[in-house]
Amino acid sequence: MNRNDFLKIITGATAAIPFLSFGRKNNSSIIEPVSIATWRFGVKTTARAMDLIKEGASALDATEAGVKICEADPNERSVGLGGRPDRDGKVTLDACCMDHLGNIGSVAAVEDIVHVSSLARAVMERTPHVMLVGDGARQFAIEMGFDITNLMVPDSENEWNKWLEKSEYNPHVNVENHDTIGQISLDRKGHLAGFCTTSGMGFKMRGRVGDSPIIGAGLYVDGDIGAATATGHGEEVIRVVGSYRVVAEMARGLSPQIACEEAVRKIHQFFIRRNASMKDTQIGFIAINKKGDVGGFSMRPGFQYAVNKLGKEPQLIDANSLLS
Ligand code: SD4
Numbered sequence: 001m002n003r004n005d006f007l008k009i010i011t012g013a014t015a016a017i018p019f020l021s022f023g024r025k026n027n028s029s030i031i032e033p034v035s036i037a038t039w040r041f042g043v044k045t046t047a048r049a050m051d052l053i054k055e056g057a058s059a060l061d062a063t064e065a066g067v068k069i070c071e072a073d074p075n076e077r078s079v080g081l082g083g084r085p086d087r088d089g090k091v092t093l094d095a096c097c098m099d100h101l102g103n104i105g106s107v108a109a110v111e112d113i114v115h116v117s118s119l120a121r122a123v124m125e126r127t128p129h130v131m132l133v134g135d136g137a138r139q140f141a142i143e144m145g146f147d148i149t150n151l152m153v154p155d156s157e158n159e160w161n162k163w164l165e166k167s168e169y170n171p172h173v174n175v176e177n178h179d180t181i182g183q184i185s186l187d188r189k190g191h192l193a194g195f196c197t198t199s200g201m202g203f204k205m206r207g208r209v210g211d212s213p214i215i216g217a218g219l220y221v222d223g224d225i226g227a228a229t230a231t232g233h234g235e236e237v238i239r240v241v242g243s244y245r246v247v248a249e250m251a252r253g254l255s256p257q258i259a260c261e262e263a264v265r266k267i268h269q270f271f272i273r274r275n276a277s278m279k280d281t282q283i284g285f286i287a288i289n290k291k292g293d294v295g296g297f298s299m300r301p302g303f304q305y306a307v308n309k310l311g312k313e314p315q316l317i318d319a320n321s322l323l324s
Pocket of ligand 1: 198200210
């Protein structure tokens with residue numbers, strides 16, 4: 001089966017439905033519902049989100065349902081169940097969410113909980129706070145009725161044991177060890193929302209937190225402008241408040257594509273070009289604007305993102321990159 005066949009099977013009937021029948025006039029522009037997500041697994045997570053959006057679900061509900069597929073899959077080795085452990089052998093997860101009204105929720109360094117995306121949403125909806133971390137987040141999850149699950153799968157444990165043989169601390173995200181899922185969607189009402197969920201850098205220092213659960217860095221949504229999310233080397237994304245930067249560029253009138261390019265360029269100019277040890281670092285952004293236009297761009301080749309629009313063939317796009 002080639003990739004096109006695979007994508008056709010995944011979307012099934014949705015592909016036959018003309019998107020215009022779902023379009024809606026708003027400020028004299030057609031809204032084109034869409035869900036986009038980082039990396040190859042985004043094909044199935046965006047398909048799930050679009051099936052729900054087609055039925056009238058909110059971008060928030062649909063996107064959460066999408067990323068949960070990835071969190072539950074033990075074969076996805078950098079998100080949820082089966083994520084790579086830290087260097088002490090503990091799998092710790094980070095996640096956040098944001099909706100079009102500016103509601104936010106986030107959890108970091110959480111152990112034993114598969115669906116940290118839903119936990120971030122519970123922080124958003126069930127507490128007066130925006131972020132819980134570590135044991136406190138785990139305790140809150142138990143109070144909210146989340147299941148306790150051992151997140152370490154045999155493949156991750158084997159990899160960790162192998163890593164221990166040398167215990168070489170190499171906190172880099174390059175083209176080989178990546179795969180956070182950031183997913184953002186625009187629903188039929190024209191509302192935007194997004195989630196970002198990850199186990200972070202493999203074999204990271206205990207307590208290390210990257211960009212993914214940091215609102216503005218790993219994810220940002222402005223209901224009047226657009227949404228963006230990030231993958232790759234979290235420290236570099238945090239340094240430039242990456243996802244917020246992409247949305248701020250869209251607020252200046254730039255397309256999602258050019259806005260992503262500007263954010264990657266900024267990271268390069270600001271830090272990477274002056275630091276030789278960063279030479280193979282990977283970073284990628286994806287974005288949607290309020291109309292449903294999309295974009296994606298990365299520091300290096302190899303970044304892919306899925307785009308799924310109602311009534312259109314889903315696409316897995318090889319992002320253009322700043323460096324070769
Ligand atoms: C982090 N941004 O923890 C995450 C890792 C990642 O693709 O996205 N990998 O820094």
